Amino acid sequence: MVEQTVQIVSNDLDSDLYYRLVARGTQIAPLVQPGQFAHLRILPMKEALLRRPFSVFQVLGDTFSILYKVVGKGTSHLSRMRPGEELSAIGPLGHGFTVPQPGAETPLLVAGGYGMAALYLLAQRSPQKGIVFVGGRRQVDILCEKEFQALGWDVRVATEDGSRGEKALITQPLTDELRRDRRAREVFACGPTPMLKAVARIADQYNVPAELSMDEHMCCGVGVCLTCVLPVKTNGAWEYQRACTEGPVFDSRQILWEPPP
Amino acid sequence: MGASAVNLSVQLGKLKLQNPVMVASGTFGYGAEYSGLVDLNQLGAVVVKGIRLGPVRGNPTPRTVEVSSGLINAIGLQGPGVDGFIEKYWPFLKTLQVPTIINIWGTTVEEYSEAARRFDALGGVGALELNVSCPNIKKGGAQFGTDLQLLAQVVSACRKATALPLITKMSPNVVSVGPFARVAEESGSDALSIMNSYPAMAIDIETRRPRLGNVTGGLTGPCIKPIAIKLVWEAAKAVKIPIIGMGGIQNASDAIEFMIAGATAVAVGTANFYEPQTAVQVIAGIAEYLKRHEIDDIAELTGTVQIGSD
Numbered sequence: 001m002v003e004q005t006v007q008i009v010s011n012d013l014d015s016d017l018y019y020r021l022v023a024r025g026t027q028i029a030p031l032v033q034p035g036q037f038a039h040l041r042i043l044p045m046k047e048a049l050l051r052r053p054f055s056v057f058q059v060l061g062d063t064f065s066i067l068y069k070v071v072g073k074g075t076s077h078l079s080r081m082r083p084g085e086e087l088s089a090i091g092p093l094g095h096g097f098t099v100p101q102p103g104a105e106t107p108l109l110v111a112g113g114y115g116m117a118a119l120y121l122l123a124q125r126s127p128q129k130g131i132v133f134v135g136g137r138r139q140v141d142i143l144c145e146k147e148f149q150a151l152g153w154d155v156r157v158a159t160e161d162g163s164r165g166e167k168a169l170i171t172q173p174l175t176d177e178l179r180r181d182r183r184a185r186e187v188f189a190c191g192p193t194p195m196l197k198a199v200a201r202i203a204d205q206y207n208v209p210a211e212l213s214m215d216e217h218m219c220c221g222v223g224v225c226l227t228c229v230l231p232v233k234t235n236g237a238w239e240y241q242r243a244c245t246e247g248p249v250f251d252s253r254q255i256l257w258e259p260p261p
Numbered sequence: 262m263g264a265s266a267v268n269l270s271v272q273l274g275k276l277k278l279q280n281p282v283m284v285a286s287g288t289f290g291y292g293a294e295y296s297g298l299v300d301l302n303q304l305g306a307v308v309v310k311g312i313r314l315g316p317v318r319g320n321p322t323p324r325t326v327e328v329s330s331g332l333i334n335a336i337g338l339q340g341p342g343v344d345g346f347i348e349k350y351w352p353f354l355k356t357l358q359v360p361t362i363i364n365i366w367g368t369t370v371e372e373y374s375e376a377a378r379r380f381d382a383l384g385g386v387g388a389l390e391l392n393v394s395c396p397n398i399k400k401g402g403a404q405f406g407t408d409l410q411l412l413a414q415v416v417s418a419c420r421k422a423t424a425l426p427l428i429t430k431m432s433p434n435v436v437s438v439g440p441f442a443r444v445a446e447e448s449g450s451d452a453l454s455i456m457n458s459y460p461a462m463a464i465d466i467e468t469r470r471p472r473l474g475n476v477t478g479g480l481t482g483p484c485i486k487p488i489a490i491k492l493v494w495e496a497a498k499a500v501k502i503p504i505i506g507m508g509g510i511q512n513a514s515d516a517i518e519f520m521i522a523g524a525t526a527v528a529v530g531t532a533n534f535y536e537p538q539t540a541v542q543v544i545a546g547i548a549e550y551l552k553r554h555e556i557d558d559i560a561e562l563t564g565t566v567q568i569g570s571d
Binding site: 001002003041047048049050051088090216217219220222223224225226227229230239240259 | 287288289290294295297298310318319321322323324325327329330331332334336339482483531532533534535536537538
């Protein structure tokens with residue numbers, strides 16, 4: 001974990017409301033593991049104080065990039081920042097994905113929308129190539145299809161409106177694949193919580209291990225404020241664990257989707 | 262004056278701090294979490310998150326919401342309890358060269374005094390801060406800080422249980438802070454922390470649901486600073502014991518304003534969440550201010566607000 005000022009190298013519109021930002025972060029970039037995040041302070045925001053967490057999308061030399069969607073005040077400010085401008089970054093943070101070992105299970109990656117951002121590094125660093133399931137509402141929500149193909153992965157696409165790939169939720173092609181062959185598979189997923197919950201149910205049904213990157217509302221990002229907690233099973237009981245520290249990646253079998261009363 | 266360094270050290274009862282800048286309870290975990298980013302030994306003291314005798318699960322999510330120039334939180338004092346703290350966090354904290362101040366809370370007077378007794382017996386603790394002002398728990402916390410009799414009982418009971426310096430963390434949610442400050446002083450407090458978060462709420466207008474799982478929470482951050490400054494100023498007129506000022510400190514100017522209002526020391530809170538280096542930067546900024554104003558001892562700054570013409 002390092003705090004450093006990073007300079008924006010590029011910040012370009014990818015499609016629709018999605019942007020790719022590359023930053024020079026000499027200390028942070030080399031430390032990043034797949035599924036970890038950077039906590040960025042967007043200095044032009046005056047009254048919005050908190051940092052915003054972003055999965056690290058790609059790493060190249062001393063730069064790292066994020067892939068983000070403009071969803072609120074923070075990302076709106078961020079999208080207007082230009083190359084040469086600076087951000088304060090703390091990173092890399094969190095407990096990321098377990099990179100498959102050579103000869104291990106075939107990885108099945110499941111991405112919903114910008115959840116894709118958390119999965120690219122995993123695909124790049126995995127010695128086993130597998131299948132990436134990319135889902136979204138519309139064609140514009142399908143990100144990085146070509147980049148995953150370039151890594152040699154099999155890419156399956158589904159959109160809710162059928163404007164690209166299969167007309168279905170992304171859990172449908174995942175289910176079809178597991179129904180076809182569930183042996184020696186492991187699932188890694190990142191996306192909206194309802195998608196992750198569905199993936200956990202499918203993984204359980206087919207008895208396949210799954211690691212999920214949970215998208216929780218975050219504040220400090222380093223484990224002190226206890227904002228980003230979620231209920232997690234611990235030998236017979238449960239406790240609130242921190243998405244920023246114990247997560248964001250959790251074993252799907254550990255997650256309690258409804259906290260007990 | 263001249264070349265000699267300014268004296269930044271301050272005294273809270275029998276506890277001496279190398280400088281007046283500490284970190285506020287609940288905004289710095291148990292110190293270790295920030296040790297990779299911040300040189301903890303530069304601080305005046307580390308104040309840990311509120312600890313109850315037993316473990317506490319905390320409130321349902323969402324637990325914080327960002328608002329204009331502030332943050333509302335309703336964490337619910339999640340924590341490992343006294344034993345969990347001693348096992349997991351104390352081994353690191355006791356290696357620090359600066360004092361650790363332990364914030365304790367309970368739902369009964371006996372629970373407070375028992376926690377005080379346990380930390381007294383631990384050895385090596387710098388001071389205890391009594392949290393009688395957390396707005397986010399159903400029982401305990403603020404009920405002790407907003408009732409003069411209960412406040413007297415809880416502080417007196419802790420005073421009997423420990424020889425450690427006692428700091429009482431005051432609620433802002435009272436008509437007048439003066440009487441509460443006096444009761445805390447008369448009951449044996451060595452210092453006061455002013456202030457805890459201010460009760461607050463936010464609603465999502467699309468869903469019409471509260472933005473916090475606990476419905477209401479406590480407001481902190483720069484937006485509460487003027488409230489805190491006024492409370493420090495009032496309390497300083499009411500008591501002789503030192504005051505630790507806190508509420509929205511983001512930089513040295515904010516800290517200096519608290520000291521001029523009457524604070525002997527200050528604590529950086531919410532700013533730790535977005536800029537972990539804040540406290541260290543505040544220390545340097547205070548030293549620079551003192552040099553610029555040719556003040557050689559920080560004590561000369563406390564309570565120097567000029568009211569009316571002179």
